Amino acid sequence: MKKLILGMAIVASAFAFGQKKDANALNAQLQEANKVAMDAYNAKNYAAAAPKFIEVYDLLKANGQDNKIYMYYAGLSHALANNSDQSIKIYTDLVNSGFTGVETTYTAKEKKTGQVVNLDKATWELMKKNSDYSDFKTEQTKSIEPDLYETLASLLLNAKKAPEALAVIEKGLVKFPNSAKLKEAQTTAYLQSGNTDKFVSGLKEQLAKNPNDATNWYNLGVMQAKNPATVNDALEAFKKAIELKPDFSDAYQNLVYTTIGDDAKVVGEINALRKDKPDEASKLIDARRERFGKALPYAEGWYKANPKSIDAVSALKEIYVVTKNIEKVKEMKAKEAELSAAATK
Incomplete structure (x- = not known):
């Protein structure tokens, strides 16, 4: 899941209460x-900002202005x-209230000075009769409702509350069916809740819309590699990831291990057959060497993408051992020793 990113520009607000008692x-x-x-x-002191935004909201609400934008700022x-x-509590309340964040601003130009002034709606309507003002305009801010759903879903997923996240996501997708962020969050929620079939379906759906997402x-390859019936599909998925992102170290690593398969099991079978069935053991040895040969370019790609990875070096050394490239084995042993020494400093 992608890291939750939050941020917006918060602007100062003007407060006006007409002729109410103690207005000043x-x-x-x-x-x-x-x-x-x-x-x-x-100042990025968000822990201090949150309760003060709530204070602003409470003061406004006590005087008849239920301006939830300040609760949004607090969340x-x-x-x-x-x-x-x-944050989850505030965002949940905002989503359930139907809050959109859409606000209408009312402005007019003072003819004498040319200054544009902000007015409340009632004053703006009255000023239309005042010959000292012109250029009466209204503007609406953009709805932040999609952001509310997307952020709440991410917060819930980060808190490992997949069932609650799925409920929010499904509600959000009814309103915003084309939200790529909600679709991505839904896929993550399926994985987090253990629904791997829906997770894979979600990945395929996202890839159909954006086939360039490495x-x-x-992720699709990781899931397909778990099932022997879809191992070849997994290999193709990892190759596609590398095609799109040539330095994708993890994809190279999974290509290596998926191509080799369960080597410990194979070695065990070979050792069990060596004495009584040497011919069968030889066939397994040849097949093992062939798999390691196929994995070699992926291991070299892994090492190139992440030359400081001792896992990459060790895997490459083992492949050179099996494929009997003695000079390369020596080179990788030296590199392995160098990285091990650096790690202990």
Whole structure:
């Protein structure tokens, strides 16, 4: 699963309460809480920003303005602070409330100064009758509802809550059926919950839409390699991953081991046959050498992609032993010793 990425630009808000009692004092309190929240957020002190955004929300709500964007900011801040439980609760409440984050701004231009001013809707309507203002405009912000579903799904998956994540994902896909992030999260949730058949189906569905995703080809290969009936499909999937990402070390590694197969089992069979059935043992030896020969270019690719991997060096050394390339065996033994010595320093 891809790492959860969070971030957005939080902008300052203007607060206005008309002629309500103690409006000035309340406005000052709101401005102070908002400033503290924003300063903390911009300083990346997300743990401090979250409760201050909640304070702003509570103050507004107590005065008749249920502006959930501040709860969104609080949930985002909690997520960035790795307070997953608090973030999950806020995002869940926002999703269940149907919150979209869409806001309408109302502006007008002051003829005398040419300055564009922000107004609340009621004032904006009244100002239309005022000859001192012109260019009355409204704008709507973009919906953040898809982000709410996608982020909540990722938070739940990071918290290893696959059943809850699947419920959110399925609800989100009803509204946003083309969301690639939700589809990817759904595939991850299937794997996390142990539903490997649906995981593989999800990978194939994603690859049908985007056949250039090396990671998905690799993941598909990993799953196919677990089933003897689809080992050849796994090899092709790993090859496709490398074709798309030539330095994909893990894909080379899996190509090596999948091509060789269960070598310990084969060696055991050879040793059991050596004394009484030498001809059969020889056939197994030849077949083993052939498999190692097929694995050789993949092992060399693995070593090239990750020359500091002692596993890659050891695998390549073993293949050279089996394929009887003595000079290369010496070279890999020296490299193996060098890497082992470096690891102990």
